[in-house]
Amino acid sequence: MWLLLLVLLQAAVLPAQLCEAPGEAAAVRALSARLLGLAADLARDPDPSVYLALRLASDHDLRGEERYLARLRDAFQHRYGRSAEAQWPETGRLALYLLGLRATCPLPEPGPQRSLVTWLKYYLEEDWAGSRKHGHPLTSYYQYSLGVLALCVHRKRVREEVIHRLLAAEQHGRFGHAGGSAADTEAVAALAFACLERERLVGARLAAQLRTATSGVRRRMVEAQGQDGFFGNVYSTPWAMQVFIATNTCRTEPAYDRAMAALLENLDAFTTTATMAQALPVLHGRSYVDIASMRCQEEPDTLTPIGPEPPPEMLGNMTVRLVVECPKLWCPQHRLYDRPVLAPAGASLLDVLRAAAAQGPHNFTFDTQDTPQGPFLSWVMGLEARQQKRSYWQLLTAPSTSLQMGVADYRPHDGETLILRLSEW
Ligand code: B12
Structure with a gap:
């Protein structure tokens, strides 16, 4: 009886881990440890995606994460002061930083964050001013989607028009660009949609539209999955997999298992901090939408960094x-x-x-x-x-x-x- 109660209590406190990589815990842990090693290198500029990957992992180096957050704050907090330092909207960078701030434990004071949220809303409008003129946001739909996702994760409402712009782009297939697959962008947009719906930040009618759009993205991903198991290519696959995690379909969709198997077979493709940081959340069964419901609880402080391996020497x-x-x-x-x-x-x-x-x-x-x-x-x-x-x-x-x-x-x-x-x- 007590045991049952304990299990139920644990299930209520811990977020469900439904989508973890099966049977490859050691390889995934090693990748996290390598990213931690790269994060400790002070010669590299701090990157919010790296912090997010460390925070969304199953085990941690809590002091290392704290130090990294301090470096991120140094790099970002003053950048968005009274007047914008950048002439061009920094929608994506600021969105990633705000996502990082929501993933900290304990959560930071809301004061300084408020002005960052205001900046992000401003950037979304600036970005869109470009779109009215050129037919696309000044930065990209990828960054625009990250912006909507970050505001959602902070439970900040945006004007419905902001969401409608993204919906229309998705419906009209405007996410592609020459030489690259649109998979990454489509996935980030679908994550933004999934978040808005999950966090109940929109009315019933728009929620239904978002649900339809998200399942449309999922269906197209499944249809376009390559023989190799990837959605797009090896680097866009983790983003696409996040969509299945965020919509609780990772357990029921066989295409997700195929993609996970392909990813695990190709972990050595993830050699840079940026690509490792994008792969790790799904390998730990998490999506960026989970950041919205992250709670500070017991986090195993057991991860130790691994240093980078020197590239193999070749003669001639x-x-x-x-x-x-x-x-x-x-x-x-x-x-x-x-x-x-x-x-x-x-x-x-x-x-x-x-x-x-x-x-x-x-x-x-x-x-x-x-x-x-x-x-x-x-x-x-x-x-x-x-x-x-x-x-x-x-x-x-x-x-x-x-x-x-x-x-x-x-x-x-x-x-x-x-x-x-x-x-x-
Ligand atoms: C949009 C985009 C582009 C746009 C960027 C222009 C713009 N103003 O937005 C364009 C079309 C120019 C582009 C080019 C390339 N891209 Co690109 N790009 C992306 C995408 C979809 C989003 C990047 C973004 O906005 N991030 C958010 C912002 C906030 O982060 P950021 O780091 O500051 O973003 C800047 C840099 O990332 C840079 N950038 C974009 N792509 C690349 C690729 C490389 C290798 C580098 C060094 C920098 C870089 O431009 C971004 C905007 O300023 C990502 C997808 C992803 N999963 O990351 C792919 C992605 C980063 N690109 C990729 C690739 C391969 C390329 C190219 C090498 C393709 C090619 N064969 O030419 C070229 C870069 C060539 C070069 N000159 O060095 C890969 C990188 C994989 C890897 N192993 O690292 C990704 C992950 C796509 C994928 N799934 O394969 N890209």
């Missing part, structure tokens, strides 16, 4: 063909560069670009911008990719496969042809 050299294409009418010429480049075997694409820049006399030049995902190739041979014009330097392997990694992580093989193409998204 390789030759890679590097092509730079500018396929616009205004381009000086279509092919701006086409040369073989000699680099050490096992080098990253970034190393290849550096080798090309150093090898004369063909004047290959480039520049990168630091982002939480790593170095983003922003400038090649005098041509800058512009956020305002939605242009970017797309990375491809010949004949025309878009790479699934950035310049610092992709390691070309001997004889491969790599293309840097100025594209639009």
